[in-house]
Amino acid sequence: MLPSKPTNPQDRIRRILADLETVRENLLALSDDIWLSIDHNDNDSLEEAVQFKLSYNKKMADFDALAAELSALIQQQTSVRPEDDxxxxxxxxxxxxxxxxxxxxxxxxxxxxxxxxxxxxxxxxxxxxxxxxxxxxxxxxxxxxxxxxxxxxxxxxxxxxxxxxxxxxxxxxxxxxxxxxxxxxxxxxxxxxxxxxxxxxxxxxxxxxxxxxxxxxxxxxxxxxxxxxxxxxxx
The missing domain is CATH 1.20.1380 (Replication modulator SeqA, C-terminal DNA-binding domain)
Known part of the structure; x- marks a missing residue:
């Protein structure tokens, strides 16, 4: 049996806020994994990976800013904080x-x-x-x-x-x-x-x-x- 999902509205909001941050952390981890998986002695692979990292980092910066704004908006409206528990x-x-x-x-x-x-x-x-x-x-x-x-x-x-x-x-x-x-x-x-x-x-x-x-x-x-x-x- 899987762990029960939160039924309390505040618990659901808190879970969503935590999930939002978890997605950000997982995206950073994925970037690290991809970078470590390439052959750094292969110039073509390295050049391709550098371009990927530049693009990925820019998208991540945009996502991080948006996620932070969205989290702050939700917390302001609901008075629910991820650290309440x-x-x-x-x-x-x-x-x-x-x-x-x-x-x-x-x-x-x-x-x-x-x-x-x-x-x-x-x-x-x-x-x-x-x-x-x-x-x-x-x-x-x-x-x-x-x-x-x-x-x-x-x-x-x-x-x-x-x-x-x-x-x-x-x-x-x-x-x-x-x-x-x-x-x-x-x-x-x-x-x-x-x-x-x-x-x-x-x-x-x-x-x-x-x-x-x-x-x-x-x-x-x-x-x-x-x-x-x-x-x-x-x-």
């Missing part, structure tokens, strides 16, 4: 322990795994748990905010830190959102580049943990697919 134990130790117990019923995943076409549900970062996450973008935002609260001065240094600026001078964090392809405000005027696939987001989180001197294994990820499978095959 999230729960965190950051401010309550007992609640945090309950979330950890629930998450630990599922298989934990690590940052070095492959997450293409998979969806997050929750995470435990250095003993602090969050559940009800629906997208990789949101998971990235929550991890960044948790790190920012942990050491604000260190997080404030990210826009100028060479480890987060590409060889071509493109920053991963900036106080000027116009410097980023798709900017997401984290806190205190710092924006993060969010035009990233699931695997790229996990790689960025890995780099942040290294920057914060937090062992990689201190972050455990939990997937919605694992949870849905248990609900489908459970008693």
């Amino acid at each position: 999230e729960q965190t134990g950051l401010d309550n130790r007992e609640h945090n322990e309950r979330i950890i117990i629930e998450l630990n019923r599922e298989e934990p995943h690590q940052l070095d795994e492959h997450f293409t076409f998979k969806r997050p549900y929750g995470f435990i970062l250095d003993g602090q748990a969050t559940k009800g996450v629906t997208t990789w973008r949101r998971l990235f935002e929550l991890v960044c905010r948790q790190l920012q609260q942990r050491a604000p001065e260190r997080f404030a240094s990210l826009p100028q830190h060479p480890d987060f600026i590409s060889n071509r001078g493109h920053p991963s964090f900036s106080r000027d959102p116009k410097q980023l392809r798709a900017a997401m405000l984290i806190n205190d005027g710092i924006h993060a580049e969010i035009n990233l696939s699931a695997n790229s987001i996990c790689d960025m989180i890995r780099r942040l943990l290294i920057f914060y001197e937090i062992p990689i294994e201190k972050l455990q990820l939990f997937l919605r697919e694992d949870r849905d499978a248990d609900q489908t095959h459970g008693p």
Whole structure:
């Protein structure tokens, strides 16, 4: 038996908002997969792939802007937020322990795994748990905010830190959102580049943990697919 579809109107709207973001993330993952599948030693294949990427990236930028506007319009009209079902134990130790117990019923995943076409549900970062996450973008935002609260001065240094600026001078964090392809405000005027696939987001989180001197294994990820499978095959 498949998991039941949401019957509550707000649940349906929340699912649609999450699906909209999931489509965006899957399109980014598809672009990565196609790029990695070509023979980079074949000049013709490489030239064709470059043209594809240029066109695809432009279409993706248009879609991303439209999806963001559509999501904002729906949320404004309905007062439904994708994060309404999230729960965190950051401010309550007992609640945090309950979330950890629930998450630990599922298989934990690590940052070095492959997450293409998979969806997050929750995470435990250095003993602090969050559940009800629906997208990789949101998971990235929550991890960044948790790190920012942990050491604000260190997080404030990210826009100028060479480890987060590409060889071509493109920053991963900036106080000027116009410097980023798709900017997401984290806190205190710092924006993060969010035009990233699931695997790229996990790689960025890995780099942040290294920057914060937090062992990689201190972050455990939990997937919605694992949870849905248990609900489908459970008693």
